[in-house]
Amino acid sequence: MTQSQGQGNLQQQKMQQELQQEYKQLVKNVKPRPPVLKNTILAFLVGGAICLIGQLILWFLKKEGLGDKEAAAATAAIMIFLGALLTGLGIYDVIGKYGGAGSMVPITGFANSIVAPAMEFKREGFVFGVGARLFTVAGPVLVYGFLVSTVVGLIYYLIR
Amino acid sequence: MQFLLAFVIGGIICAIGQLFIDLTRSSVTPAHVLVGYVTAGAILSALGLYQPLVNIAGAGATIPLSGFGHSLAQGAIKAVQTRGLLGAFAGGAEATAAGIVAAVVFGYAAAVLFNPRS
Numbered sequence: 001m002t003q004s005q006g007q008g009n010l011q012q013q014k015m016q017q018e019l020q021q022e023y024k025q026l027v028k029n030v031k032p033r034p035p036v037l038k039n040t041i042l043a044f045l046v047g048g049a050i051c052l053i054g055q056l057i058l059w060f061l062k063k064e065g066l067g068d069k070e071a072a073a074a075t076a077a078i079m080i081f082l083g084a085l086l087t088g089l090g091i092y093d094v095i096g097k098y099g100g101a102g103s104m105v106p107i108t109g110f111a112n113s114i115v116a117p118a119m120e121f122k123r124e125g126f127v128f129g130v131g132a133r134l135f136t137v138a139g140p141v142l143v144y145g146f147l148v149s150t151v152v153g154l155i156y157y158l159i160r
Numbered sequence: 161m162q163f164l165l166a167f168v169i170g171g172i173i174c175a176i177g178q179l180f181i182d183l184t185r186s187s188v189t190p191a192h193v194l195v196g197y198v199t200a201g202a203i204l205s206a207l208g209l210y211q212p213l214v215n216i217a218g219a220g221a222t223i224p225l226s227g228f229g230h231s232l233a234q235g236a237i238k239a240v241q242t243r244g245l246l247g248a249f250a251g252g253a254e255a256t257a258a259g260i261v262a263a264v265v266f267g268y269a270a271a272v273l274f275n276p277r278s
Contacts, residue, residue: 036179126272145232153249
C-alpha cells in the first residue's frame with residue numbers, strides 16, 4: 001500500500017519535472033532575443049564616435065601646447081562636462097537608447113550615471129537626494145577602482 | 161590616422177561591452193559593466209597590456225572607462241616607485257583626482273540645474 005503510494009508520488013514528481021522542462025523550453029522559444037548584431041554595430045558606431053570627439057579635443061589641447069598628461073586629464077574633464085550637460089538636457093538618454101554600451105562605457109556615460117539618479121531623486125533633498133545618489137553607480141566604480149589599484153600597487157611593491 | 165584609430169579601437173572596446181550585455185544574464189546592469197571595465201582596465205594595465213593600446217589609439221583607449229582603471233593602476237605603480245608603500249594607497253587617487261572631482265562638481269551642477277524629462 002505505502003509502496004504503491006510512494007511510486008505514485010515518484011511518478012508525479014517525474015511528470016512535474018518534465019512539465020517544468022517543457023515550460024522552460026517554451027519560454028526560451030517565445031522570449032524575444034536581443035538583436036545582437038544590430039546592438040553591437042550601434043555600440044561600435046556610437047562608442048567610436050564619442051572616442052573620436054575625445055581624440056579631437058585631445059589633439060586640439062596638445063596643439064595649444066599642453067603636455068601629454070595635462071591634455072589627457074583636461075580631455076577627460078571636458079568629456080565629463082559634456083556628458084553631464086547632455087544628460088541634464090535629456091539628450092544623452094536619446095543617445096543611450098541607440099548606443100547601448102557605446103554610450104555607457106565612455107567616460108561621458110560615467111557622467112550620465114552620476115547625473116541621472118541625482119537629478120531623479122532631487123526631491124529627497126540635497127543630502128540624501130542629490131548628494132548620495134550622485135554615487136549610485138560612481139560609488140561602486142570608485143570602490144573597485146581603488147581596491148584593484150591598491151592591490152596592484154602592493155603587489156608591485158613586493159615584487160619590484 | 162590617429163582619429164581613425166581612436167574611432168575604431170574605442171568602438172571595439174564599447175562593442176565588447178554590448179556583447180557582454182546581450183549574451184549574458186539579463187541581470188547585468190550599467191553599474192556592473194562600468195565596474196567590470198574599471199577592474200579589467202586596471203588589471204590589463206598592471207600586466208603592461210593597456211599602455212600599448214593607449215599609444216596606438218589615444219582617446220580611443222583613455223575615454224572608455226577601462227582607461228580610468230589604467231590611470232588608477234599606473235598612478236599606484238609610479239607612486240610606489242617614488243614613495244614606497246604609501247604610494248600604493250595614494251597613487252591611484254592622486255592620478256585620477258582631477259577626473260573624479262570634475263565628475264562630482266559637473267555632476268552636481270547638472271543635477272541641481274536641470275530637471276528630468278518625461
